[in-house]
Amino acid sequence: xxxxxxxxxxxxxxxxxxxxxxxxxxxGISRISSKDLGNRMGLxxxxxxxxxxxxxxxxxxxxxxxxxxxHQEIHKLLGLQHSHTMIIIGAGSLGHALAxxxxxEKSGFKLAGIFDVKPELIGEKIRNVEVQPVDDLPDFLSKxxxxxxxxxxxxxxxGEVARLVADLGVKALWNFSPVELMMPEDIIVENTHMIxxxxxxxxxxxxxxxxxxxxxxxx
Amino acid sequence: xxxxxxxxxxxxxxxxxxxxxxxxxxxGISRISSKDLGNRMGLxxxxxxxxxxxxxxxxxxxxxxxxxxxHQEIHKLLGLQHSHTMIIIGAGSLGHALAxxxxxEKSGFKLAGIFDVKPELIGEKIRNVEVQPVDDLPDFLSKxxxxxxxxxxxxxxxGEVARLVADLGVKALWNFSPVELMMPEDIIVENTHMIxxxxxxxxxxxxxxxxxxxxxxxx
DNA sequence: TAGATTGTTAATCGATTAACAATC
DNA sequence: TAGATTGTTAATCGATTAACAATC
Numbered sequence: 409x410x411x412x413x414x415x416x417x418x419x420x421x422x423x424x425x426x427x428x429x430x431x432x433x434x435x436g437i438s439r440i441s442s443k444d445l446g447n448r449m450g451l452x453x454x455x456x457x458x459x460x461x462x463x464x465x466x467x468x469x470x471x472x473x474x475x476x477x478x479h480q481e482i483h484k485l486l487g488l489q490h491s492h493t494m495i496i497i498g499a500g501s502l503g504h505a506l507a508x509x510x511x512x513e514k515s516g517f518k519l520a521g522i523f524d525v526k527p528e529l530i531g532e533k534i535r536n537v538e539v540q541p542v543d544d545l546p547d548f549l550s551k552x553x554x555x556x557x558x559x560x561x562x563x564x565x566x567g568e569v570a571r572l573v574a575d576l577g578v579k580a581l582w583n584f585s586p587v588e589l590m591m592p593e594d595i596i597v598e599n600t601h602m603i604x605x606x607x608x609x610x611x612x613x614x615x616x617x618x619x620x621x622x623x624x625x626x627x
Numbered sequence: 628x629x630x631x632x633x634x635x636x637x638x639x640x641x642x643x644x645x646x647x648x649x650x651x652x653x654x655g656i657s658r659i660s661s662k663d664l665g666n667r668m669g670l671x672x673x674x675x676x677x678x679x680x681x682x683x684x685x686x687x688x689x690x691x692x693x694x695x696x697x698h699q700e701i702h703k704l705l706g707l708q709h710s711h712t713m714i715i716i717g718a719g720s721l722g723h724a725l726a727x728x729x730x731x732e733k734s735g736f737k738l739a740g741i742f743d744v745k746p747e748l749i750g751e752k753i754r755n756v757e758v759q760p761v762d763d764l765p766d767f768l769s770k771x772x773x774x775x776x777x778x779x780x781x782x783x784x785x786g787e788v789a790r791l792v793a794d795l796g797v798k799a800l801w802n803f804s805p806v807e808l809m810m811p812e813d814i815i816v817e818n819t820h821m822i823x824x825x826x827x828x829x830x831x832x833x834x835x836x837x838x839x840x841x842x843x844x845x846x
Numbered sequence: 847t848a849g850a851t852t853g854t855t856a857a858t859c860g861a862t863t864a865a866c867a868a869t870c
Numbered sequence: 871t872a873g874a875t876t877g878t879t880a881a882t883c884g885a886t887t888a889a890c891a892a893t894c
Contacts, residue, residue: 603730
């Protein structure tokens with residue numbers, strides 16, 4: 409069915425479309441034009457049509473797109489009909505926050521375990537999942553297949569932990585440590601570097617104030 | 628000095644270069660070639676040279692780039708010599724985690740305040756910053772100019788809070804709520820949608836398993 | 847000097863936008 | 871029918887890669 413692979417840019421937009429279509433459904437809106445959707449999401453209508461065309465646009469000329477159908481289609485594309493298992497390694501404040509994040513479970517990402525090295529954290533229950541010692545990971549992973557490992561460990565051990573779980577069969581890593589992970593080709597890696605986001609914000613803030621200054625000087 | 632505006636793709640890579648160069652400095656490595664740096668970061672040497680060329684590449688033919696100088700240069704480009712003030716709105720687990728994130732302060736992002744609506748959270752101190760009622764925001768912002776507001780509030784009030792702080796003079800928003808914020812042009816918005824990252828991971832996992840299946844069928 | 851590696855232009859690739867016939 | 875809006879191709883734009891003379 410989904411013959412052609414979608415470009416990475418389109419894939420990145422899929423969750424946004426999905427979220428937006430969910431909102432529309434909740435509002436009871438069952439049809440939308442590419443122009444409307446684009447306007448609301450800050451995209452051109454051309455891009456919306458082109459994107460939907462990639463996975464078999466199901467619009468109706470002169471009418472627009474069926475919100476429910478589109479929603480379903482993207483649901484399938486994203487593989488949300490299947491659930492994924494996930495473990496969190498590093499039960500610090502960020503690990504806690506992610507473990508408590510309600511939306512993950514709703515979208516089929518099931519938290520199977522939380523791990524840490526600190527003895528004082530072991531045994532604590534977060535959302536019914538107990539924090540276990542990192543040393544138990546090999547044993548745990550041999551019994552429970554896990555798709556995604558979330559790395560919320562300190563910078564200096566991220567690489568080591570990543571290699572460990574990759575060797576133990578975890579297929580994908582979601583890395584929050586501000587380091588470049590060097591992983592074998594077949595391991596899927598997604599980085600969320602918070603500090604990078606802030607720095608880009610900082611750059612844009614600086615750009616903006618420089619622009620404003622030069623406007624003042626040469627009016 | 629920095630005459631031409633950098634393309635957004637280059638800006639996004641700057642923090643990564645910066646981080647990588649920091650590591651090299653710590654290792655006592657003071658010179659690197661575009662080939663080497665590219666290899667380690669998963670970029671082509673061509674791209675590295677092209678990127679550095681944008682902001683006045685300072686390499687030496689036959690020799691490579693001076694790590695220290697490059698590091699300094701990107702530091703300046705990112706505006707890290709200036710510090711930025713930041714408030715966090717929403718003192719839930721994610722707000723907590725971000726407030727405790729040590730790297731932010733190190734890079735010049737100073738936490739000036741934390742706000743929430745829940746009475747039981749008011750008064751709690753996180754890293755020496757007290758949680759204040761959201762109702763005090765107008766008063767607080769009139770006395771303390773703030774560059775960045777971090778939104779870690781529930782989905783249903785993100786839009787409202789965003790408009791409020793934008794009206795009160797905050798220049799940039801770092802939004803963690805899974806909603807599209809409609810903001811005036813001059814407000815800088817950076818979105819970090821955790822669930823989107825997971826969904827992209829999920830898509831890639833599905834792609835991978837489909838590829839592997841079809842390999843098994845037709846060998 | 848010979849080898850290495852940059853600076854910089856040109857070529858290629860990919861993504862976005864424009865255009866418009868098809869058709870609901 | 872007339873108006874709206876898609877599907878789809880072509881044009882444009884931007885980003886990445888290739889190439890190579892310059893030069894350390």
